Amino acid sequence: MPFLGCAEPTPGRTPRLGITRTDWLTVVLFTALYILYVGHEAVTRAFWIDELFTYYVVTMPTWAGTWDLLRNGPDQNPPLFYALTRLVVGVFGESEWAFRLPAVVGYWLLCLSLYTLGRRIGQTSTTGLIALVTPLVTGTGYYASEARPYGLMLGCLGVGLVSYAFIDPAEPPTWQRRAVLGLGSTLALAMAFHYLVLLPIGCLWLVEGYRTWRTRQVRWRVWGALAAPLAVLAYNWPLLTEQSKLPYWKMSLRWSELSEFYWWMVSPLTGLAFLTLVAVVAVIDRLGRRSRHHPSQEEAQPSAKLPSEWLWLGFVLLIGLPVGWMVLMKVTGRTMFTPRYLLPAVVGLTLLVMYVVGQLTAHHARWVARGIWTILAAVALWTGLQPWQLVLPRTEAVSNLPDPNQPVLVDCVMYLQLKHYFGDQLPRVVHVFGVLTYPQPEDPSRGLRAILGNPRAPRFEDPNAFFEANERFYIVYCKDFRDENLKLRLEKHQVPVVRQTSEYLIYDFRWSDIE
Template structure:
């Protein structure tokens, strides 16, 4: 028993508070709901553009036809197409419904952004991050896009969140959980696997400070487990890369500025994010998490640039879209730390307001596709007769416009036209595009009337950039009776002369 002259033992200091291990209260919920509201507002107004039309066309096929196509083209989008196929079979294929999965993915990402901010910083930063992410123009741009990119952002952000949890308390279950979004990220878009590079650097930095070798082993096993199911897709996708992304040019250093502007769908917002994202590096408090987020944002971009110096280029903004949450978190951390606090609030409001003009444009009919497929389809619908034929602009250098998909999407189901110059349908060819007749004149058959759709202005010839042999066959046997110009397209009705 201690005597009166003895001093009591020193109090044991409380352990340092570890960041929350679960989603923090309602903050993640309002961020998700706000993002969902922003991305679904007038989501059906912009016309589908060619990449979205490819998604619709693929998802509209039956499962066997879709799998057959993926063996020849677009295998890297296969998982997304299969998911979208199931989605449209339940909810339909309107513009809004085609885009809703992307809106839901961005909403879920917003929740994870708030959770990561609470883990690495504090509640004020989490609130700023939730607001900023929800109102970035690029979140609207790809939250209203019938492509896989929003789902990739969700998978990569989930991988980061689960990595942080595993680093807090390493264990087999947490590293196994980490492997799941890594695999999904790679299956949805292979370039997103570059997120493993900054993740590995973060693990090494944490190991350097803690010297816990099991952490490195756990990460290596988790990453390997996530990569394993992606390997077959990597091999197949590599064989298809020339056809699908051969148009992407090898980048130069000056192209980094353009990529940055497009990465935020707004040059002004991109400039504002760049300025505020560097602020957390200027003070000691929060510097470590800021460095980790900077790695997640910058390393994949640098890696894509370097890899694209080879035979195949991947240097395009949407391929590194998964880095946006990290940049938003950095910017939010910088703004939230500004003193006095009203200055940070005002700066956040200013950064959001910079994107308002872009937000408004993203909800216009021409936000994605300038050619008016709706109006062109309406012209055909008004003058259609059973037995009419159809000739869209689909030459070797023009088919990427997907004019045929554009018209077919907007036509009512009751209208069935024979695609005159098609020898084998895309489904029969296990391809995205049909095989056209080598000798167009022999494919005309006895079709009495043909709807010809080409791209161009009101001054352009009705035959536009139609392949020369197809144009010659039509001119020899048909005459143009009406020709209507709508925005970006010319719709002509041809009637047989002999």
């Protein structure tokens, strides 16, 4: 199969950018399946709390109000994402899919960028296909349809990696200059969408440092491009300083979250099927070579080998990034370890899977390609055949309780979701600030309370006024909230549980029971 305008690569020849009919067919087919798979999620999934923060920031009546909410509110991202989303929503309206459209496009750009990268450094059609599909079928594919800046950040990072690959002495000087410019500008743009893109950029610094040590040549223009994002970080530093004064929502950090992160990344059914396919074919390929005394040339020769710096980058992104971040958080006593901060690790996984597939004979590589298309098509078509209707949040935890006139106290996550989608239909559902609320600053104009500056945001109950007015109320305790102190206090006073689900415990609380 020709690669971007060139025949299959020959030793010593570096393919250059150009698009062939085969590439067009691959990209068009993937895009159609991508739209079915990701588009369905973007249309049907209800907003969760972080996306509602995006909603409140973007729908502020004035840009001054938006800026104030960025400085004081619960979100801690650069402003460019919100400005872009505000523009998109202004054009397409305030639907779930419109808020998620920037992420959908950004993540699609990541997949296409990795396809280009896979075809260039892997130099076979199957390595290109592996690079195209891996980000979508793993757990990180969830963020292809979330109204947050991660999809855009990853898309820019992907283009930056392609630019980095084209800074090659084998390319004409004009191409190299364009690649350096592309590297610096796209990484700077990625920083303008999310501050923590500094983590994968730091991995690129390590790889370039390794290349410098190996070749004994310092590429000053490349180092300048890799440093360009720091200018964006410096520009946003005053805003970041204000945002960093807010307490982080997560209250504890466990070492086991590191293994949980890796399992989250590979555990979707599509991801497990995809990785199992590659592993099984790789084992069959290896056993087949050992069993043949006189293999043919096609069977004996691997289809491609990944350049050492890209293999090194794969290990750094997949292993060094999550492990290093966990160690840093533990050493500094911070708790900022969540899967969404480590999404670039999927690029490392992609590079390492490309390496494995690159060692296969052409015959077995074709079997991997057929399997990948089968998995992707089956999942995308099955998803696309489901109803394209918004699935509203479940209300069984707050509905049909023994006393319908009794207030139902819920955490801020459930409260914002229910009030956004049901509003006055659930008048007894309340959130009392300070109860079932993540750590917040004492200043009443900052943190979660700052979203009250948006007239569309639901109101929170004042704790003193609420407790004076209500001697009895229900408490909906989410098992994922992990506020064990509250649960232990309720159990100590033998507060009765009136309903239990897989996710919640509903307590019937009376002040008289604990006095």
